[in-house]
Amino acid sequence: MSTAELKEAREIFIECLKSRGLRYTTQREAILETFLSSVKHLTVEDLYNIVRQRHVDIGYATVHRNMKFLVECSIADEIKIGNDKARFEKHFGQDHHDHLICLKCGVFIEVHDSTIEMLQNKLAADNEFIPQRHKLEIYGICRQCR
Amino acid sequence: MSTAELKEAREIFIECLKSRGLRYTTQREAILETFLSSVKHLTVEDLYNIVRQRHVDIGYATVHRNMKFLVECSIADEIKIGNDKARFEKHFGQDHHDHLICLKCGVFIEVHDSTIEMLQNKLAADNEFIPQRHKLEIYGICRQCR
DNA sequence: ATAATAATGATAAGCATTATCATAACTTTA
DNA sequence: TAAAGTTATGATAATGCTTATCATTATTAT
Numbered sequence: 311m312s313t314a315e316l317k318e319a320r321e322i323f324i325e326c327l328k329s330r331g332l333r334y335t336t337q338r339e340a341i342l343e344t345f346l347s348s349v350k351h352l353t354v355e356d357l358y359n360i361v362r363q364r365h366v367d368i369g370y371a372t373v374h375r376n377m378k379f380l381v382e383c384s385i386a387d388e389i390k391i392g393n394d395k396a397r398f399e400k401h402f403g404q405d406h407h408d409h410l411i412c413l414k415c416g417v418f419i420e421v422h423d424s425t426i427e428m429l430q431n432k433l434a435a436d437n438e439f440i441p442q443r444h445k446l447e448i449y450g451i452c453r454q455c456r
Numbered sequence: 457m458s459t460a461e462l463k464e465a466r467e468i469f470i471e472c473l474k475s476r477g478l479r480y481t482t483q484r485e486a487i488l489e490t491f492l493s494s495v496k497h498l499t500v501e502d503l504y505n506i507v508r509q510r511h512v513d514i515g516y517a518t519v520h521r522n523m524k525f526l527v528e529c530s531i532a533d534e535i536k537i538g539n540d541k542a543r544f545e546k547h548f549g550q551d552h553h554d555h556l557i558c559l560k561c562g563v564f565i566e567v568h569d570s571t572i573e574m575l576q577n578k579l580a581a582d583n584e585f586i587p588q589r590h591k592l593e594i595y596g597i598c599r600q601c602r
Numbered sequence: 603a604t605a606a607t608a609a610t611g612a613t614a615a616g617c618a619t620t621a622t623c624a625t626a627a628c629t630t631t632a
Numbered sequence: 633t634a635a636a637g638t639t640a641t642g643a644t645a646a647t648g649c650t651t652a653t654c655a656t657t658a659t660t661a662t
Contacts, residue, residue: 333628335640347471354618369642374619390538391648395618410585419583426575433569438599440554447591448576453584479659500650520650536623545606581613594638 317386326383340365342385351389351397351418376420389418391447403440407445412452420450462492465531472529482599486511487522497535497543497564535564537593553591565598566584 323342324334330420344361344376345352352360377398381387387407388397399418408426426446434441458548469520470480490507491498498506523544526532535543535554545564554572556565572592580587 328476328480331639333639336629337641340523355508369640371620371639375641376548378620390536392536393618405535408579410580410583410587412585413588414653415467419585421583423575423577423579426572426579429569429575431591433554433567434556434594434596437556437565437567438602439565439594439596441556441594441596442559443596444592444594446576446593448587449537449589450585450587452581456584477608479608481658483610507659517612518610519608524651539649563619 319346323380323383323385327386335367338376340364340368341373342380342413345356345377345380345398346385346400349397350374353395354396357398384395404450407443408448408452409446409450412455414451414455415451417452417454462489465492469526469529469531470473472531476513483507483511483514484545486514487519488526490522491526491544492546493530497545499541499543504543524588554594555592556594556596556598558601559595560597560601563598563600 317406320339327334327338340361341357344357344364347385348357348360355378356372358368358370359375361368371385377388380398383386384401387401387445389391389397389399389409391397391411398417399420402422406420406422408423410421411417412419422438430444431441434440466485466488469504473480473484486507487503490503490510494503494506500516500520500523504514504516507514507519523534526544527534530547532544533547535542535545535555536587537557543564545566550565552566552568554567554569556567558565559564575585576590576592588593
């Protein structure tokens, strides 16, 4: 994530906090920046361990709480696979939540197909259903693991 | 589920058990039949409570264990939404795993679209990914809850 | 019948998530 | 600036679902 994007995300976060009368603390800043600079899909524990490098005394609960909050602010999305720990990824905007998930190495590949999106909406409409969000996960074997 | 289908599922189950040197017990029969005659997507707890009506002394662990086993035998599919309890539905065969899920009443509507399936496979192929199974969930508001 | 194997049922353990709460930090008000 | 009010934090307990353990029971094979 570029410096500009990071700055924008921070502003969205601060705005989201402000609108609820909440504060932009050093912990929140550290969590946000750690999250934004991460490449992979990290768990709360992963993030906790990284944030502690710069903010020694931060608590697990604080990281957990604020990751949930980043989701509410539409900065992060939470991914849950089975009973595994939740993982977090950057939010891409409406309807960009598709993943190819490798059953061997566990890698998440992000993908998008607007025709599928369109058909999903049609599928919902055919059932008189008002779609709000969706989740598409394709499990299989990635190129590296073949 | 018709009597014929029930009979077929039972035979698949028995076959699957046999191939592993396992037994078709009265508990397994009760669990299978309860599961097959259920209309909704039930949790282990739901199934446990229903099975107990006919098999008073059955244990929760037995129901849990055997529902997992039905999944392995491809008779049932497990559905996990967030941190909710797992729910089970009848297995429909390859690639029929799509759901419209109402955010108000929680109802699961089963849907299928072969064009989407096809596009999913294309999406995987474009990423040199070998798909094995997938999960598509569309969250929104159902007709009744509108 | 006896030995061997598997299944069951009760319960404990495991684990991720969430709630609680005393203390600390920050903001607002006077 | 001091006091009062509000929110955040961090440690830990509680919760809840899933899974493991194990003694006992049931079934199968010898």
